[in-house]
Amino acid sequence: MKEDNKKKCRILIIFLSLLFIFIIITGCSASQEVHQTEVKKDQEFDQGSILEFSDISEQKIEDFAKLSKVWGLVKYYHPKVVSGDINWDYELFRVMPSILEENSDVNSILYEWVHTLGNETVPGDLEQLNRFSEDSIQLSPTTDWSKDKEYLGTDLSLELSKLLDSNISERKNAYVSFNGDSPFAIMHNESSYTSMKFDDTGYRLLGLFRYWNIIEYYFPYKDVIGEDWDRVLLEFIPKIIDGSDYDSYFMTLAELTSRIHDSHVYLTGKNRESITEYFGIYRLPVNFVEINNQIVISKVFNKCGLKVGDIVLKVGDNSIDELLEDRRKYISQSREDTAINFFKALFRTHQKNMDVTLIRQGKTMNISATSNLQEINFLVDTKSQAMENGEIFYINAGLLEEGEIDKIMKKWWNTKGLIVDLRNYPSSALDYKLAKYLIPSEKEFAKASLPNPAIPGEYYFEPLASEKPQDTDDEVYKGKVVILINEHTISNGEFTTMLLRKTENSIVLGRPTAGADGNVFGITLPGNIKTTISGIGIFYPEKKPTQRIGVQPDIRLDPTIEGIMEGRDEYVERAVELIKDGY
Structure with missing residues (x-):
């Protein structure tokens, strides 16, 4: 193995040895305010995007999807944006009103928008360090759409196609950067916009566009999510603009993150509240395991009415299948039978006391169960x-x-x-x-x-x-x-x-x-x-x-119910x- 490859592997080993829980708690907590001087100077939309609407036509949904794709490609490929000379978030707000106008020539608008950035930068040759054989490529960018003249028009298509050969390896001030020789992408140059007004449609769309393009360009498992990612964008544009408050925004993002089907996904809100808390502050003090498509209680931490071996059929007014479906809508799972946050959320509730229908030793019965505020873990506690x-x-x-x-x-x-x-x-x-x-x-x-x-x-x-x-x-x-x-x-x-x-x-x-x-x-x-x-x-x-x-x-x-x-x-x-x- 070459020396630089060994170095990358050593870095990789260090990162993969970090605690998952530690990463969950701290991985997103570092301040990620924009560091670029030029970006900070642009303060036009600090108080809001001045874009608020709640209804949108099918044509405009498609226009905004095109805007998102063009905005994302330019964000990660254009030299001026990569160098940190332009606040690309605010440029999005500047072009949105023109795209929103009925009968607007969207391709012409987008061409003029991108063309004004300048194309004087000659596409760079790919450095040897970043050249990889065809056999060693795991995933290639899905940018063929940028060469589709029928979709974009000739001028815009040519403008975007040239960017694909920019081959910029120095990305210190880019929205996605790399620290030295580390192969790990970081996003310290994205702004969190802590004072965002949650009825601001422009900022809501920015949230969707930012996430969608991160998955489009910086998710190694994009090819196995099992979703048409372009269709997901079209689906979520009306969803994200439909709400006007924090809860609707947060839960729409939760639903969006579930669509990449990745159990590494962990979502926390503006006050560091977890997505699991939205299902209730109370929780049945039990662990459970799935056996033969049944949810079986495997451990009881406090007296609550449930017993080890109980098969849960219904909680409150919801069947266990309805609960499973509801949680899966908002909590990402790589596989349907897994995800740490899914397990933690299933028996959360807004009521301290609830009726539970279950099977106990072959008999179906209804019991009154008592939940509490205790956080439950699924640890095997047998000591070495x-x-x-x-x-x-x-x-x-x-x-x-x-x-x-x-x-x-x-x-x-x-x-x-x-x-x-x-x-x-x-x-x-x-x-x-x-x-x-x-x-x-x-x-x-x-x-x-x-x-x-x-x-x-x-x-x-x-x-x-x-x-x-x-x-x-x-x-x-x-x-x-x-x-x-x-x-x-x-x-x-x-x-x-x-x-x-x-x-x-x-x-x-x-x-x-x-x-x-x-x-x-x-x-x-x-x-x-x-x-x-x-x-x-x-x-x-x-x-x-x-x-x-x-x-x-x-x-x-x-495991068997008898063994449990x-x-x-x-x-x-x-x-x-x-x-x-x-x-």
Whole structure:
């Protein structure tokens, strides 16, 4: 591997080892006010866009969709915008009234708008550093529409087509920038517009256009979202202008973010409130698991009327299927059976007491359940420990302390097997640290998909490999290794599973993972709304995706209602059996 590639991989390792929860809490919280001097000088629309309307014709929806696409391409490709010389948000407000006029010649308006930026900059040659072979390209920008003269007119099409060859690698002042040699995109130059008035249609549309174009150019999994992203834009233009208050704006953005089907999505409002809070401040103090398309109570934290093993049919006036459908409308999920925020939101309610219809030991009954303000987690709380008289050691990834892996491996080096429980998110760096004890040589276990700084919308593959063992004699652990996963295994947990799976004597046991692998990319939207997406892609060495599919187990294991009611951890039980039987 070339030296610069090694450097990128080292950076990648550091980022992927960060705690998912930490990123969720802090990843979007840093101030993202615009840094460019020239942009700050433009204050014309600081008090509002002066654009308010609530009705729009079908033709104008299409015109505004075209405006969004042109605005986004210029935002990421035009030298003057990339250099920070122009407040491109405010330029959007300047052109919107002309687009809104009935019978306006939209193509001519957009051409004059873009042409006035100047085209004196000669398209640059692509630097060798940012040239990648066709075989190494994971995703290419979907910009063919800009060459469609029938759609845009000849003048506008030619103007936009020239921009595609700008090949700008220096993006310090751009709306999406890169820090030094880091392959990770950052958005510190976007303004949060904290004083936004939520009946301001211009700013509401800016929120939609900003998000839509970020997904269009800076989402490595855009090709697997399962949506026609152009159709989504057309659908949400009337939705975003229809409301006139904060709640309608926030919930429309929530619905929009759900359409990329990414469990890395986390949405917080202007006061840092989570999308989950919109479903109620109260929550039934229980955990649940999906078994055979039924929602089964798996743990009860406080006395509330529900019992372990109950199958929930209805909460209040809503069937469980109606609740599931409602939550999925606003909470993004890579797979329908996963998403940390989805689990946290399902049993939220605005009432402290509610009627619940359920099946308990075969009998259908109605009970009065009591909720509370307690936040619930889905952690497996079994501590790391020796089992089977010291023959097996169980490692709970979610309860590890810094440096604990080294101590565990030295003390339990001669055990018959290890159980590595990744049903919790790793609380400390586990992936490469444990792999050094398990894998005898460098082995490629994944490919990362990274954004090409010079070509917005292009992502390239970078191989990721395990490192050499810690000991100079290359001795590795000889026992069996069983890796436990389920729908709560997400992000770094999935990444760790892919790496540890390269252990010669390993088996992955459980249910498919969440299907949201990679790092977390923070986004700020107008009104100080924060959200996140997967910022880089993670694929298998043969380039097969993990997004929306999840890491698949070697042996599938579904918990049973009987096991739950008896308080057994069927995953650990089966892992012990496998190690004792020698697989």
